[in-house]
Amino acid sequence: MLGCTNRPDNFLSLIRSMSVLNFLFLLLSCVQVLSCNKLDRDSLLSFHKHISSPPSDIPLNWSSTNCCIWEGITCNSKSRVTHLSLSGKGFSGTITPFLGNLTSLSYLNLSHNQFSGPLPFALFHTLSNLESLDLSYNLLYASQNHGLPVSIQTVDLSSNRFNGSINSSFFHGASSLISFNVSNNSFSGPLPSSICITSSFVKILDFSMNKFSGNISQGIGRCSKLEVFRAGLNSLSGWLPYDIYSVKTLSEISLPENYFSGPVNNSIVLLSNLSIIDLHGNELTGEVPTDIGLLSNLKQLILHTNSLNGSVPPSLMNCTSLKTLLLRNNHLGGKISSLDFSKLKELETIDFGNNSFVGNIPVRLCFCKSLSAVRLAYNHLEGEIPSCVAVLKSLSHLSLANNNLSDVVGALKILANCHNLSVLFLTNCFRDEPVRDNYSLLHLTGFQNLQILSLSGCQLKCEVPSWIGKLKKLRGLDLSYNQMTGTIPKWLGSMPRLFALDLTGNHLSGELPPEIGSLKALIAANADSNLYYLALPFLYGILEYDRLFYLPRGIKVGNNILSGNIPAELGQLTRLRVLDLSDNNFSGCIPSELSNLVNLEKMNLSANNLSCEIPESLTRLNFMSFFSVKNNDLQGEIPKGGQFDTFPNTSFEGNPKLLRRSFVGSRVDILLLVTAAKEPETLWHSLPFWLGYLVGFFLVGVSFLFNGS
Numbered sequence: 001m002l003g004c005t006n007r008p009d010n011f012l013s014l015i016r017s018m019s020v021l022n023f024l025f026l027l028l029s030c031v032q033v034l035s036c037n038k039l040d041r042d043s044l045l046s047f048h049k050h051i052s053s054p055p056s057d058i059p060l061n062w063s064s065t066n067c068c069i070w071e072g073i074t075c076n077s078k079s080r081v082t083h084l085s086l087s088g089k090g091f092s093g094t095i096t097p098f099l100g101n102l103t104s105l106s107y108l109n110l111s112h113n114q115f116s117g118p119l120p121f122a123l124f125h126t127l128s129n130l131e132s133l134d135l136s137y138n139l140l141y142a143s144q145n146h147g148l149p150v151s152i153q154t155v156d157l158s159s160n161r162f163n164g165s166i167n168s169s170f171f172h173g174a175s176s177l178i179s180f181n182v183s184n185n186s187f188s189g190p191l192p193s194s195i196c197i198t199s200s201f202v203k204i205l206d207f208s209m210n211k212f213s214g215n216i217s218q219g220i221g222r223c224s225k226l227e228v229f230r231a232g233l234n235s236l237s238g239w240l241p242y243d244i245y246s247v248k249t250l251s252e253i254s255l256p257e258n259y260f261s262g263p264v265n266n267s268i269v270l271l272s273n274l275s276i277i278d279l280h281g282n283e284l285t286g287e288v289p290t291d292i293g294l295l296s297n298l299k300q301l302i303l304h305t306n307s308l309n310g311s312v313p314p315s316l317m318n319c320t321s322l323k324t325l326l327l328r329n330n331h332l333g334g335k336i337s338s339l340d341f342s343k344l345k346e347l348e349t350i351d352f353g354n355n356s357f358v359g360n361i362p363v364r365l366c367f368c369k370s371l372s373a374v375r376l377a378y379n380h381l382e383g384e385i386p387s388c389v390a391v392l393k394s395l396s397h398l399s400l401a402n403n404n405l406s407d408v409v410g411a412l413k414i415l416a417n418c419h420n421l422s423v424l425f426l427t428n429c430f431r432d433e434p435v436r437d438n439y440s441l442l443h444l445t446g447f448q449n450l451q452i453l454s455l456s457g458c459q460l461k462c463e464v465p466s467w468i469g470k471l472k473k474l475r476g477l478d479l480s481y482n483q484m485t486g487t488i489p490k491w492l493g494s495m496p497r498l499f500a501l502d503l504t505g506n507h508l509s510g511e512l513p514p515e516i517g518s519l520k521a522l523i524a525a526n527a528d529s530n531l532y533y534l535a536l537p538f539l540y541g542i543l544e545y546d547r548l549f550y551l552p553r554g555i556k557v558g559n560n561i562l563s564g565n566i567p568a569e570l571g572q573l574t575r576l577r578v579l580d581l582s583d584n585n586f587s588g589c590i591p592s593e594l595s596n597l598v599n600l601e602k603m604n605l606s607a608n609n610l611s612c613e614i615p616e617s618l619t620r621l622n623f624m625s626f627f628s629v630k631n632n633d634l635q636g637e638i639p640k641g642g643q644f645d646t647f648p649n650t651s652f653e654g655n656p657k658l659l660r661r662s663f664v665g666s667r668v669d670i671l672l673l674v675t676a677a678k679e680p681e682t683l684w685h686s687l688p689f690w691l692g693y694l695v696g697f698f699l700v701g702v703s704f705l706f707n708g709s
């Protein structure tokens with residue numbers, strides 16, 4: 001009855017042309033009366049023949065005579081099929097040219113399936129009523145492309161395997177085209193910028209994530225209704241085409257991660273509806289357009305990772321809708337304190353990192369009450385953190401690393417009030433200033449939501465402050481390269497979420513407390529079940545990981561004056577990936593329990609006073625790619641097998657009593673003194689390795705696991 005009740009007009013016209021008897025008959029078997037066009041039914045059945053449902057699902061039941069009531073089908077009053085909609089059903093198979101017989105079809109949606117093989121474009125020849133085509137998220141590729149049907153308005157071929165080039169004849173006749181999305185395919189060749197010669201209604205063009213290359217030639221300028229233009233993540237180059245600056249209707253230009261060069265023409269400010277400009281990851285030069293402030297609808301200005309120079313135009317501070325402002329990794333400079341941010345009430349994310357800005361942190365940034373992420377790292381800023389920063393209650397990420405600020409204690413007292421702060425990088429931020437007020441530094445309160453804290457290279461001359469122990473959410477703590485004294489506190493071991501600890505390069509003494517072996521977040525059995533995917537917006541692109549979850553789990557206490565035995569309890573930390581105890585005074589044996597650290601990738605025990613043999617069981621550590629016990633007092637033979645067969649001699653040198661067993665052929669075992677590596681020649685050979693190692697550790701060490709924050 002569905003076919004009847006759904007269409008009252010159709011129903012009435014039927015009544016009019018029928019006798020009462022016929023009408024009664026209709027009521028009894030309306031399904032048959034409305035039964036679909038035979039040609040449509042046949043072509044649907046032939047389509048059906050070529051597809052299969054996933055085994056777990058009930059197969060498509062297209063068995064009754066009336067195809068108009070089949071799942072996914074809609075007919076018009078003439079019983080012709082107008083809609084075929086089978087999105088997300090898990091179908092696989094191919095798309096047959098027989099669909100071309102559904103000549104009344106206006107809507108075809110087969111998105112989110114597993115259709116594969118070549119799409120027979122020829123079928124569109126006959127689909128002269130097709131308005132909407134959605135084949136996104138399948139595995140289709142192009143056969144000869146014959147061009148789009150004349151009636152087409154919306155085309156979504158995104159997320160497939162289409163390849164080859166799109167030439168202008170593809171759009172020939174498609175004079176009603178409004179939206180064209182081919183993102184996430186493998187199209188190559190030039191961008192078909194002549195698209196609007198025939199299709200002057202185009203509003204949406206998405207070419208992103210393909211292999212389009214070369215310059216964008218003139219043509220887009222004809223798209224006088226274009227609102228969204230995306231072609232990011234291709235290999236496009238040359239200057240941005242001039243005629244793009246004449247498309248007044250544009251609200252989004254997203255062309256990131258290409259090879260565009262040259263300047264952004266100041267004429268861009270005439271596109272008054274622009275709300276998104278994303279040109280990051282190109283080779284753009286010149287300055288940020290001076291009159292950018294005319295773009296009063298601008299919400300996102302994303303120009304990071306280019307070669308822009310000059311200063312930030314003061315007019316930008318007139319873009320009161322701005323939410324996202326990313327300018328990192330350019331050659332921008334100028335006095336940041338002269339910028340008046342006070343009108344940017346909507347601003348959420350600002351990244352000026354890795355430029356050459358000078359001056360103080362602008363006080364007027366405090367007017368931007370919506371700020372949640374601020375990164376001014378790697379500039380030449382001076383002065384103190386303004387106390388008004390404490391009012392930024394939404395602030396969750398702050399990185400000021402590598403500047404020349406002063407008063408670390410004052411800074412921490414202010415920031416402790418930012419209740420939502422979860423990531424704080426002050427790495428190398430207070431480089432030249434000895435800390436005077438140690439009492440305040442040791443007695444802070446606040447920071448209850450901190451998840452990552454880096455105070456590396458901040459000239460701290462005190463004990464590890466006990467307030468840190470109250471930060472129940474802390475997962476990463478970097479206090480490396482300070483002058484901290486005293487012992488490593490036992491309470492660190494009871495921090496419920498801590499999984500990355502870096503105390504490298506301090507003056508810490510005493511034993512490594514066995515309690516460190518109880519760090520819950522490093523013990524598989526107790527591991528925190530939620531996958532804390534805290535986004536790290538500013539790390540992305542510089543490091544491989546953009547989620548806190550991906551930070552390497554590590555304990556690094558190298559370059560201190562720690563002594564005593566290596567606690568066997570460390571063996572409980574089965575999720576540990578980096579263990580660095582180098583350059584200390586550890587003595588005794590290497591506990592064989594360390595061979596329980598099945599996820600360990602790096603173990604550095606070099607430059608200590610360790611004696612005894614290297615436990616054979618360490619060969620079980622299959623992921624260990626770096627191992628060093630250099631400069632100790634180990635003896636016996638170096639274990640054989642597993643990763644140990646890949647470690648270079650330099651991993652073991654400086655242990656006069658350590659022997660390397662070497663198999664010559666299969667007959668004789670010769671014991672070689674590893675100290676043979678002290679011969680000048682060999683020493684020089686090992687130098688590049690050591691340099692690499694030092695540089696590697698410097699990078700990881702200096703700014704912890706989050707270098708470049």
Ligand SMILES: *[C@@H]1O[C@H](CO)[C@@H](O)[C@H](O)[C@H]1NC(C)=O
Binds near residue numbers: 061063064
């Ligand atoms: C398919 O649908 C028809 C009615 O449209 C029904 O009679 C038949 O039992 C269904 N078949 C299966 C296998 O579900």
Ligand SMILES: *[C@@H]1O[C@H](CO)[C@@H](O)[C@H](O)[C@H]1NC(C)=O
Binds near residue numbers: 039043098099100101
């Ligand atoms: C349906 O389309 C196919 C392919 O275009 C064609 O070969 C076939 O003759 C058509 N079927 C009918 C019944 O017209």
Ligand SMILES: *[C@@H]1O[C@H](CO)[C@@H](O)[C@H](O)[C@H]1NC(C)=O
Binds near residue numbers: 134
């Ligand atoms: C296709 O169907 C999916 C799922 O129903 C829907 O999300 C999508 O918007 C449809 N596409 C078009 C162009 O209507």
Ligand SMILES: *[C@@H]1O[C@H](CO)[C@@H](O)[C@H](O)[C@H]1NC(C)=O
Binds near residue numbers: 158
């Ligand atoms: C194009 O399709 C992709 C999905 O494959 C989608 O993410 C994107 O938003 C679409 N582009 C536009 C402009 O709607």
Ligand SMILES: *[C@@H]1O[C@H](CO)[C@@H](O)[C@H](O)[C@H]1NC(C)=O
Binds near residue numbers: 137138159160184
């Ligand atoms: C790109 O397409 C592939 C395959 O269809 C899909 O798995 C992936 O999610 C798509 N990527 C994006 C960003 O849409």
Ligand SMILES: *[C@@H]1O[C@H](CO)[C@@H](O)[C@H](O)[C@H]1NC(C)=O
Binds near residue numbers: 141142163164165
């Ligand atoms: C497109 O992909 C198909 C299937 O992978 C391949 O056979 C064909 O040669 C490709 N065409 C071009 C122009 O790369």
Ligand SMILES: *[C@@H]1O[C@H](CO)[C@@H](O)[C@H](O)[C@H]1NC(C)=O
Binds near residue numbers: 144146167168170
């Ligand atoms: C464009 O495609 C059509 C149809 O596939 C083909 O005949 C024509 O030669 C192509 N033109 C260019 C310039 O590649």
Ligand SMILES: *[C@@H]1O[C@H](CO)[C@@H](O)[C@H](O)[C@H]1NC(C)=O
Binds near residue numbers: 214215237238239
């Ligand atoms: C691409 O554009 C650049 C600058 O706009 C120009 O120097 C170059 O000749 C162009 N290349 C081609 C192939 O048109």
Ligand SMILES: *[C@@H]1O[C@H](CO)[C@@H](O)[C@H](O)[C@H]1NC(C)=O
Binds near residue numbers: 248249250273
């Ligand atoms: C700008 O956008 C508004 C609202 O979306 C629209 O009404 C107006 O026509 C657009 N102006 C231009 C020049 O496209």
Ligand SMILES: *[C@@H]1O[C@H](CO)[C@@H](O)[C@H](O)[C@H]1NC(C)=O
Binds near residue numbers: 242266267
């Ligand atoms: C900006 O574009 C205009 C044409 O729209 C052109 O005349 C001018 O030279 C361009 N300026 C720069 C700096 O490229």
Ligand SMILES: *[C@@H]1O[C@H](CO)[C@@H](O)[C@H](O)[C@H]1NC(C)=O
Binds near residue numbers: 286287309310311
């Ligand atoms: C910016 O770079 C251009 C060359 O790309 C140069 O001509 C110009 O003088 C530079 N401007 C500033 C302010 O450094």
Ligand SMILES: *[C@@H]1O[C@H](CO)[C@@H](O)[C@H](O)[C@H]1NC(C)=O
Binds near residue numbers: 293314315316318
């Ligand atoms: C900002 O806008 C105001 C009012 O529209 C205007 O008077 C001022 O000159 C603009 N400032 C800049 C730097 O463009």
